[in-house]
Amino acid sequence: MRPREFDHDDVLRIAFDQFWRKGVRGTSLSDIARDAGVQRGSLYNAFGSKEALFLQAYERYAGDYLVALQKALGAGSLRKRLTAFFDLTITNFRSGSPPRGCPTTRGLMELGAAEGEGLDEEARQAFANLVSRITALVQETLAAGAARGEFNGNAAAAALHIITVTRGLAVLERAFGDEPQLRKIAAHTIDLVLGKKGG
Amino acid sequence: MRPREFDHDDVLRIAFDQFWRKGVRGTSLSDIARDAGVQRGSLYNAFGSKEALFLQAYERYAGDYLVALQKALGAGSLRKRLTAFFDLTITNFRSGSPPRGCPTTRGLMELGAAEGEGLDEEARQAFANLVSRITALVQETLAAGAARGEFNGNAAAAALHIITVTRGLAVLERAFGDEPQLRKIAAHTIDLVLGKKGG
DNA sequence: AAATATATTTGACACGGTGTCAAGAATTTG
DNA sequence: CAAATTCTTGACACCGTGTCAAATATATTT
Numbered sequence: 001m002r003p004r005e006f007d008h009d010d011v012l013r014i015a016f017d018q019f020w021r022k023g024v025r026g027t028s029l030s031d032i033a034r035d036a037g038v039q040r041g042s043l044y045n046a047f048g049s050k051e052a053l054f055l056q057a058y059e060r061y062a063g064d065y066l067v068a069l070q071k072a073l074g075a076g077s078l079r080k081r082l083t084a085f086f087d088l089t090i091t092n093f094r095s096g097s098p099p100r101g102c103p104t105t106r107g108l109m110e111l112g113a114a115e116g117e118g119l120d121e122e123a124r125q126a127f128a129n130l131v132s133r134i135t136a137l138v139q140e141t142l143a144a145g146a147a148r149g150e151f152n153g154n155a156a157a158a159a160l161h162i163i164t165v166t167r168g169l170a171v172l173e174r175a176f177g178d179e180p181q182l183r184k185i186a187a188h189t190i191d192l193v194l195g196k197k198g199g
Numbered sequence: 200m201r202p203r204e205f206d207h208d209d210v211l212r213i214a215f216d217q218f219w220r221k222g223v224r225g226t227s228l229s230d231i232a233r234d235a236g237v238q239r240g241s242l243y244n245a246f247g248s249k250e251a252l253f254l255q256a257y258e259r260y261a262g263d264y265l266v267a268l269q270k271a272l273g274a275g276s277l278r279k280r281l282t283a284f285f286d287l288t289i290t291n292f293r294s295g296s297p298p299r300g301c302p303t304t305r306g307l308m309e310l311g312a313a314e315g316e317g318l319d320e321e322a323r324q325a326f327a328n329l330v331s332r333i334t335a336l337v338q339e340t341l342a343a344g345a346a347r348g349e350f351n352g353n354a355a356a357a358a359l360h361i362i363t364v365t366r367g368l369a370v371l372e373r374a375f376g377d378e379p380q381l382r383k384i385a386a387h388t389i390d391l392v393l394g395k396k397g398g
Numbered sequence: 399a400a401a402t403a404t405a406t407t408t409g410a411c412a413c414g415g416t417g418t419c420a421a422g423a424a425t426t427t428g
Numbered sequence: 429c430a431a432a433t434t435c436t437t438g439a440c441a442c443c444g445t446g447t448c449a450a451a452t453a454t455a456t457t458t
Contacts (some may be wrong), residue, residue: 001434002424023314025224028415042436044417105314112374115222116306116315118416128374157387161364164384168367175311175327185363188356192391200405201453227444241407243446317445400458407452415444423436428429 006038008046016057020096023107024054024117051119055126061109062130065092066137073137078145079194082162085138086186089166093173093182110170135163151194158193165189205237207245215256220295222306223253223316250318254325260308261329264291265336272336277344278393281361284337285385288365292372292381309369334362350393357392364388 014036018027029050033040047053072084093110108117112127139159145151151158169182191197213235217226228249232239246252271283292309307316311326338358344350350357368381 001426001432002436003426004435005424025315025317029417030415039435039437040416041418041438045435050416107312107315111310111312111315112370113306113310113312113315114373116224116310116312118224124374131371131374157383160380160384161387161391164367164371164388165360165363166367167370168363168365171311171366171370172330172363174313175323175330181359184356185359188360189363192360200403200455201407202455203406204453228446229444238406238408239445240409240447244406249445402455402457404455405453408450410448410450412447413445416442418441419439421437421439424434426431426433428431 004046006036006042011036011038011043011046012053012057012060015053016061017096019054019057020061020106020109023105024050024119025107026105029053051123054119055122058109058123058126062126062133066130066133069134069137073141078141078148078150079190081141081145082138082190082194083187085141085162086166086183086190090169090173090179090182090186093170094179106170106174111167111174131163131167134166135159138162153193162189162193203241203245205235205241210235210237210242210245211252211256211259214252215260216295218253218256219260219305219308223249223318224306228252250322253318254321257308257322257325261325261332265329265332268333268336272340277340277347277349278389280340280344281389281393282386284340284361285365285382285389289368289372289378289381289385292369293378305369305373310366310373330362330366333365334358337361352392361388361392 011032015027015032018031018035022031029040029043032038032053033043036043043053047056068088069085072088073081075081075084093106108114108119108123108127112124112131114120114123114127117123136159139155142151142155142158146153146155165185169185172178172185173182210231214226214231217230217234221230228239228242231237231252232242235242242252246255267287268284271287272280274280274283292305307313307318307322307326311323311330313319313322313326316322335358338354341350341354341357345352345354364384368384371377371384372381
């Protein structure tokens with residue numbers, strides 16, 4: 001068998017970077033091939049389709065992201081944990097180098113707009129999975145906080161509420177790109193869930 | 200001058216319907232032309248581009264939607280108003296006939312995923328505008344409620360929170376398509392903003 | 399009423415993107 | 429060294445957006 005002339009993971013990293021910065025729709029396999037110094041056909045041979053390539057890149061991203069969130073949610077008081085969680089989320093929206101103007105182009109990555117990005121069922125699923133896992137993480141954190149008396153309420157409902165706000169922030173970021181505003185909303189959400197700062 | 204062989208508004212309605220059901224990306228001008236019994240080139244002549252056609256369709260939608268929201272926000276107790284507001288929002292996510300499976304395909308319309316939909320700055324702006332105007336509507340409602348003693352807190356912050364949840368719900372709808380869950384989250388949000396049901 | 403001006407329609411075309419395929423090239427294995 | 433296998437390469441088909449010139453239909457002017 002003939003050996004591959006490129007590194008599978010390198011391509012995945014290069015592709016992810018472009019998807020992240022320019023959106024899935026805005027990135028062609030020709031772009032990725034050029035950047036990776038690979039023939040377009042070779043990518044089709046190795047990955048099958050643009051969507052398959054995207055899914056692999058996305059899974060890697062999702063894994064890394066979950067680890068980072070877990071870390072953010074694992075230190076200090078419940079309020080500190082949630083603050084770190086929102087901080088990381090918002091920072092994540094704006095990481096990478098935005099190609100044009102203020103609002104960055106994150107395509108499906110933060111919005112799960114699979115169809116809009118020309119992707120299909122599987123991509124939607126992948127996003128839904130990530131959201132579910134993040135929700136579970138937040139819920140565990142709230143439950144632990146409740147055990148320590150830092151929170152009393154329905155952990156499941158509160159986690160769902162928080163994740164919803166998170167997704168809403170992603171939309172607002174795209175529409176307005178106003179980071180300070182996003183942090184205010186996040187702080188307000190924490191206050192609502194945990195009770196005003198005093199409590 | 201030669202008169203047009205089609206009705207401008209008819210085309211707008213047909214186009215909007217397709218954009219709504221299949222997403223902007225998933226709808227080609229050939230589709231619209233076929234449905235409208237018009238030549239594709241005539242659409243380009245009349246509207247300039249797919250994006251321009253979309254923008255006109257979107258403006259019309261935004262106007263109608265705002266009127267409906269205003270109506271929903273204008274009757275009964277503050278809690279009732281907010282409930283009606285969320286109800287309309289969620290119903291709106293799921294109106295139209297979904298083409299495949301459970302999650303409907305609303306593209307930019309509810310998410311503002313302009314780039315993902317192959318659209319540009321202007322579409323993002325149009326969406327941002329709609330969100331701003333809805334936020335203003337909610338804020339006014341909250342302020343009025345505060346004047347009647349039905350709410351005490353920062354109306355601006357609360358409105359921003361509510362709109363964020365709303366946008367988050369749109370994302371969740373696409374990812375999971377689980378309507379009952381969405382209504383629970385909405386109810387929970389109202390409780391958080393207004394205080395538990397008793398209050 | 400005929401000629402002209404003007405706007406719309408129509409079909410051909412260019413371009414770029416995804417995806418397929420057969421033929422060529424490079425290794426590993428027999 | 430030959431065979432089998434996998435990767436690479438370039439050509440091709442297909443679809444979508446957008447452009448353009450030529451043809452067409454109406455309003456206006458004379």
